[in-house]
Amino acid sequence: MNSIRCVICDGDEWDRIGAVHAGETRREGTSLQRVEQEFALGACRNCGHVRTIEQYDAAVFSRLYAQESQQPVSWGDLKGADALQPYAEMVELAGGAALKSSAGLIIDVGCGNGPLLVTLAERFDIALPRLLGIDFNRMLPDRFAFRQADLNTTDLMALVEAGTPVDAVMSSHVIEHVLDPRRFLRQLKKLVQHCGGVIYIETPDFSAVDVGRPDVCNLIHPQHINYFTADSLAKLMASVGLLVEHVDTQVTGGIPRLRMRARAASADEPAARLRASLQAGVETRAQIARSLMCAGPVLLWGAGGDLWRMLEEHPQTGALLESGRVRIVDRALAGATIHGQQILSSSDIRNQEGPVILMPAYSGTRRSMINFARSEEFDARLVDLYAQ
Ligand SMILES: [Zn+2]
Incomplete structure (x- = not known):
């Protein structure tokens, strides 16, 4: 447990606050057997940041992602039928109509089956050659360009042609899944740094989770390694030289969506x-x-x-x-x-x-x-x- 470091403050002492479990039920004839792994949650004694205090290795990842590989966010009891509305709001925050008048790439890191790219193409009229999805498995509709990546290890810069202007890098409900969120943010920053593009990050806001509704949206889940708040994510962004331009939390279908737009801070001063x-x-x-x-x-x-x-x-x-x-x-x-x-x-x-x-x-x-x-x-x- 001691070898797990807090990504916010680098502390290594944790208070166990509970656990979540992942497993499968095996059936043989009429008898059932449950095989489970426990994932303890810890709060950093130094800064209060919460994360799963377990080591994630390849075997753990493959068990966790075997059954439900990178499902898009379930918006819970989203009112009405407009499933793309949350994604349209993300695009608005990342630049909205202004993105259309530009010519650079818009990259969705952790694109899943592509609702964000679909929104960009269909609601914001962004030309397909400007859209790129990156993820571990291809679930994206054929019309979109795609690059395969392990977000824990792949150098994302190698996936785009050097010097390509990038207007926006968007990543929705991904940063809580990666092993090293600081490395992840650095990777996103590199994609936009040379051209002044924006970074849009969305992740559950655990300072705004409705504690009275543990059923709502599966937010406490072994796939989630780090549990951010507006404050902790802002600190993390600042630590990699990102300047946060916008932050808010909006609840959609029971999910408190922490939404941040940032740019590479000018380090020239x-x-x-x-x-x-x-x-x-x-x-x-x-x-x-x-x-x-x-x-x-x-x-x-x-x-x-x-x-x-x-x-x-x-x-x-x-x-x-x-x-x-x-x-x-x-x-x-x-x-x-x-x-x-x-x-x-x-x-x-x-x-x-x-x-x-x-x-x-x-x-x-x-x-x-x-x-x-x-x-x-x-x-x-x-x-x-x-x-x-
Ligand atoms: Zn800490």
């Missing part, structure tokens, strides 16, 4: 800033290296990491040290040898000629150097290229 900051350091070291080329004596103050970076990035500066025209100054390392010259102490600066270039990038270090220069009255000779 921190990356772009950090890249620019690192680049600024590179450029300043290049500027320092150039400023050493001037004629006459120069003092380079600070023999820490930034000096070593500069010597590596601009190997020609090593020769300047060897020539003795550029002298290195460092209070702590005074007396040591670098590129054949002895490092001077900062108290020697007053007795040396030439501009004094500050080497450390860290502003706190430069501040204390500037204070020292003021106290020794050579601050007018300082060159701080980081501050320019």
Whole structure:
């Protein structure tokens, strides 16, 4: 039990809250034998997330899916005869009429026998070449394109031609069935990330299950591995870099349908800033290296990491040290040898000629150097290229 990790918080301690069972009844003559497997449900002690705290292997999956292979969602006591209405609502949330005016693929991951794709084709007039169903078994009408996949292992990107624009990836009542919902969301994200498409996810909302009606819709079922709420699914989405744009819960035929639309979040903000900051350091070291080329004596103050970076990035500066025209100054390392010259102490600066270039990038270090220069009255000779 300990090896099962919470997909929301990575916790590994569970309180058993009950169990569900799957099995079959065998009949021989008049005698019946019931063969059952128990699936315990656990609540994460850390965050409260509920999942089946059993290991699912191939044998368990084949038993669980043998009899009723990936039935479409039963909407329970759906009023009226319009079985496609819930799917039409999904399409509306995923973009509705706007999807028609676009040209990218719309992929149904875990398409079953295709009610969502039928809805897209028949009610939203989406051309068939734009529709693709993905599932373990083909139950989809022949007119739709289909790719076989094990949603626990298949790389979905390999199922579509590289660079194909994808307007929407939709997955209804599937994420609760997969072994690793985080991997599953990452897979969906990869499908839309390059083109700004939307992800539509629907799963039962277990913060809204009608506890007075355990009969309704078979929601607590061994095929369901994770039991999400709006809150836990939003956390999971955020953890893979998805930005949730819409979330609501709508009850249809007794099933509380948690409906979420998300897009790949722009990860540019921190990356772009950090890249620019690192680049600024590179450029300043290049500027320092150039400023050493001037004629006459120069003092380079600070023999820490930034000096070593500069010597590596601009190997020609090593020769300047060897020539003795550029002298290195460092209070702590005074007396040591670098590129054949002895490092001077900062108290020697007053007795040396030439501009004094500050080497450390860290502003706190430069501040204390500037204070020292003021106290020794050579601050007018300082060159701080980081501050320019
Ligand atoms: Zn947890």
